[in-house]
Amino acid sequence: MLDPELLERITARRAELDELEEQLATQLVEVRAERDELAVAESVLERIAGQLA
Incomplete structure (x- = not known):
């Protein structure tokens, strides 16, 4: 019989x-x-940096 406590x-x-x-x-x-969300933020920052260059 199996141990009920176990x-x-x-x-x-x-x-x-x-x-x-x-x-x-x-x-x-x-x-x-x-x-x-971080991937989107990174993409936006890269786009802005590209426009400023």
């Missing part, structure tokens, strides 16, 4: 990992969005 610990750890996965997914979306 099963409870496994279930609790799985819940912790699910929460961590959700947090990381959210952070990844934010990081990608900021990276995209």
